[in-house]
Amino acid sequence: MARATIKSIAKETGYSVGTVSNALRGATSVREETRQEIQAVATRLGYRVNMDGLKLRTNKSYRIAVLVSVSSDAAEEWEGVEFTRILAGISASLRGSRYEMSVFNVAGLPDAMAVLARIVQDGLADGVIFSGTLQDDPRIAFLQQHSFPFVTMGMSDSEAPHAYVDFDSQAAAFDATARLVGLGHRRIALVNPPVELIYAAQRQTGYEQALANGGIAPDPALIFNGPTTARTGQLCFEALMQLSDRPTACICANEAMTLGVLSAAHAAGVQIxxxxxxISTDDLQLSRYFVPPPSTYYVPIEETSRLLGEYMLKALDGADPSETQKKIRATLIERQPDTPAPQKAPTT
Incomplete structure (x- = not known):
């Protein structure tokens, strides 16, 4: 049996050689239904791309680099949970294209910059995906300077538009705070990520806007920033218990911080x-097993990570950044009644 070629697939499907070629390389200019039809025929005929020859002809690696932050700090035991699901979604979105995913572990910003330099200069990948966007992010500036395709998980303050997928942190913090204010809470704590992260500022903005709408002045003593770990949540709760006017509610940036708060509360005899x-504002649906299970703002991580891969393919195809930007609004999962605030915060 003769080896299947683009021409033989075109003859079998009735599409032009150009359409078949574009479909098999995952070009977004081809409708998804058409791409699937062509891919099905290609699979049936046993078509296989000669990737070595293709790489030589196109001077491309056909790899997508995904930067994954790693830490030697044993306290950051939670960080792998989310990345595993993100990587699975990106990998699924690349299925059917010619691209494969390559994971690069980076420990801190200097390491990330060094890895990006190798990727760009040595042609280790054709595009990059990374998360945790920073204020004046040097990774974004570097990639834009070299006109290198990338997608970020998180918005940025870059003047030049770029592809991103983001959870609407400001809206989630606003909604959570407004909900608590409506229930009568006046002393609401915010356990937030490190200040250099873009979404930390977004969360604090939403929190302060909701307080202002309720006629409440923000108290700096109730705002904490730190690594998004259970240890941070634990330390923040212990600090809150030292205040003379303690909070009656606490909004945590993610489930890891929430777990730390719940653990510290139990140890202090405070009944959640x-x-x-x-309340947690970044739910992976693990908190349903916490005791007690808190109300959360759920983010569909599968949709988020799938879009990262899809937008990467579009960026590689030269799509305008306006076509590859999306903010996803979180959905409230009410697991607790978030009861009205007591007349006085608890004492121990």
Whole structure:
């Protein structure tokens, strides 16, 4: 049996050679239904791309680099949970294209910059995906300077537009705070990510806007920033318990921080749901197993990570950044009644 070629697939499907070629390389200019039809025929005929020859002809690696932050700090035991699901979504979105995913572990910003320099200069990948966008992010500036395709998980303050997928952190923090204010809470703590992260500022903005709408002045003593770990949540709760006017509610940036708060509350004899309300604004659906399970703002991580891969393919195809930007609004999952605030915060 003769080896299947683009021409033989075109003859079998009735599409032009150009359409078949574009479909098999995952070009977004081809409708998804058409791409699937052509791919099905190619699979049936046993078509296989000679990737070595293709790489030589196109001077491309056909690899997508995904930067994954790693830490030697044992306290950051949670960080792998989310990245595993993100990588799975990106990998699924690349299926059917010629691109494969390559994971690069980076420990801190200097390491990330060094890895990006190698990727760009040595042609280790054709595009890059990374998360945790920073204020004046040097990674974004570097990639834009070299006109290198990339997608970020998170918006940025870059003047030049670029592809991104983001969870609407400001809206989630606003909604959570407004909900608590509406229930009568006046002392609401915010356990937030490090200040250099873009979404930390977005969360604080949403939090302060909701307080202002309720006629409440923000208290700096109730705002904490730190690594998004259970240890940070634990330390923040212990600090809150030292205040003379303690909070009746606490909004945590993610489930890891929430777990730390719940653990510290249990150790201090503070009953969550009676003495204090806790809400998480970045839910991976693991908190349903916490005791007690807190109300959360759920982010569909599968959709987020799938879009990262899809937008990367579009960026490689030269799509305008306006076509590859999306903010996803979180959905409230009410697991606790978030009861009205007691007349006085708990004492121990």
């Amino acid at each position: 749901g009676r003495d204090m309300v806790v």
